Amino acid sequence: MSGNRAVAYKGPGVVEVIDTPYPEFELKDGPGVNPANVGRKVPHGAILKTVATNICGSDQHMVRGRTTAPEGLVLGHEITGEVIEVGPGVEFIKVGDIVSVPFNIACGRCRNCKEGKTGICLNVNPERPGSAYGYVDMGGWVGGQAEYVLVPYADWNLLKFPDRDQALEKILDLTMLSDIFPTGFHGAYSAGVGPGSTVYIAGAGPVGLAAAVGAQLLGAAAVIVADLNEDRLAQARSFGCETVDVSKGDPRDQIEQLLGVPEVDCGVDAVGFEARGHGEDASTEAPATVLNSLMDITAAGGALGIPGLYVTGDPGGVDEAAKVGSLSLRLGLGWAKSLSFTTGQCPVMKYNRQLMMAILHDKVQIAKAVKATAITLEDAPRGYAEFDGGAAKKYVLDPNGYLGAS
Structure with a gap:
C-alpha cells in the first residue's frame, strides 16, 4: 500500500x-x-x-x-x-x-x-x-x-x-x-439522569439527540430537547422527545407548559461555545447563554452534564474574553442552587x-x-x-x- x-x-x-x-x-x-x-x-x-x-x-x-x-x-x-x-x-x-x-x-x-x-x-x-x-x-x-x-x-x-x-x-x-453516543450518554449520565427524571437537553444536533436517547435508556420520565432549528426539533420528536423552540423566548415558560413546573431535575449542554441567545436574541451569538439558562432551569441540588465543546482559543469569538474561552457565567446562581457540573471530553x-x-x-x-x-x-x-x-x-x-x- x-x-x-x-x-x-x-x-x-x-x-x-x-x-x-x-x-x-x-x-x-x-x-x-x-x-x-x-x-x-x-x-x-x-x-x-x-x-x-x-x-x-x-x-x-x-x-x-x-x-x-x-x-x-x-x-x-x-x-x-x-x-x-x-x-x-x-x-x-x-x-x-x-x-x-x-x-x-x-x-x-x-x-x-x-x-x-x-x-x-x-x-x-x-x-x-x-x-x-x-x-x-x-x-x-x-x-x-x-x-x-x-x-x-x-x-x-x-x-x-x-x-x-x-x-x-x-x-x-x-x-x-x-x-456521539457515548458523549451524549455521558452528558445525561453525568447530569444525574435516572428512572423518573425530567431532563432538559440544550441542542438538537447529533450529540443532543444522542443525549436524549441516552436519557431514555437511563429511564427518564420526560426528555425535553431545545433548539432553534425546527427540522432538528422534529427529529427529536420522532423518537418521543418533547421539544422547546428557544427562538420563541425563555425556555422556562415552555418547560412549565410541558411539566407543570418551570424547572427540570437534570440539564445537558450539547451546544458549546457557539451558542446563540434566546427569544429576540436568537440571531446573536452569546456563548454563555446555554450554561446560564441551564443553571436557571435546573432544580436546586441538580446537576449539569456539559459535553458541548468549549475551547481556549477562538479567533471568531464575539469579544476578547470569548476569544480565550472566558465567559460571563452566573456562577453565583449555580453555587446558590448547589448545582454540580461535569465538563470535558467523554471517557468513551x-x-x-x-x-x-x-x-x-x-x-x-x-x-x-x-x-x-x-x-x-x-x-x-x-x-x-x-x-x-x-x-x-x-x-x-x-x-x-x-x-x-x-
Whole structure:
C-alpha cells in the first residue's frame, strides 16, 4: 500500500479531499503535529481500513475557522474500521477484526488511564492532558476521515465487535460508538439522569439527540430537547422527545407548559461555545447563554452534564474574553442552587462496550434517532456544507464502499 485519500481543512469554510500518505507505525511531521510527537514510534498500533467515519459538530467548529486549527489538518475522530496491519507490540487485536475507535486516544498506562479517565491521558499529547484524532491542539494524531488510519495502543483503545457479519449489518448504529453516543450518554449520565427524571437537553444536533436517547435508556420520565432549528426539533420528536423552540423566548415558560413546573431535575449542554441567545436574541451569538439558562432551569441540588465543546482559543469569538474561552457565567446562581457540573471530553471507554451491547441486542436505534446518512468520501465537502446549514442528519462517510454509499 502506498496511497491514501483523506478530508483536510483548507481554511475557514473550506474542506477538500486530498492525497495523503498511507499510515506508518511512526508519527510523521505534518499540519498540527506537536513537534515533540514527530518521530514517535507506534509498535503498539494498528492500521485500519476505514469502514465508516463521521462528520462531527466538533469538526465543524474547526471548519468554520473558530479554532486555531492549521490549514492542511486531516480531519476525523469518529472512526470505525477493519484491522489490516498490526505492529509488533500488538497481542490481542487481529487482522480482520472490525473495531470501534474511541475518539480520545489513551495509552492505558498512565495514572489517569488506570483510573478510567481516558479523555485526559497524560502520555499521548505533549501539550496537555487528552488527545484525539485529527483535532487541533490534540497532539497531531492524523484524522480518520480517510481511507486508512493509524490507531496507537491498539490493544487498549480498540473495541472489537464480536461478530463481523452482525457488525456490518448494524454498522450505522455501531459507528456512533466512537463519539456521539457515548458523549451524549455521558452528558445525561453525568447530569444525574435516572428512572423518573425530567431532563432538559440544550441542542438538537447529533450529540443532543444522542443525549436524549441516552436519557431514555437511563429511564427518564420526560426528555425535553431545545433548539432553534425546527427540522432538528422534529427529529427529536420522532423518537418521543418533547421539544422547546428557544427562538420563541425563555425556555422556562415552555418547560412549565410541558411539566407543570418551570424547572427540570437534570440539564445537558450539547451546544458549546457557539451558542446563540434566546427569544429576540436568537440571531446573536452569546456563548454563555446555554450554561446560564441551564443553571436557571435546573432544580436546586441538580446537576449539569456539559459535553458541548468549549475551547481556549477562538479567533471568531464575539469579544476578547470569548476569544480565550472566558465567559460571563452566573456562577453565583449555580453555587446558590448547589448545582454540580461535569465538563470535558467523554471517557468513551467507560461506556462504549455497554452501549455496543444495547445496540447488538436491539435495545436502542441510535442511527435512526440521529438520522445517519451515508455519503462517499468525495462527497465530504457537501456533507460539511449541509451540516453547517443545519441539516437534521448525521453524515457518515464511506471511504471504502462498506456502506454502499453513492
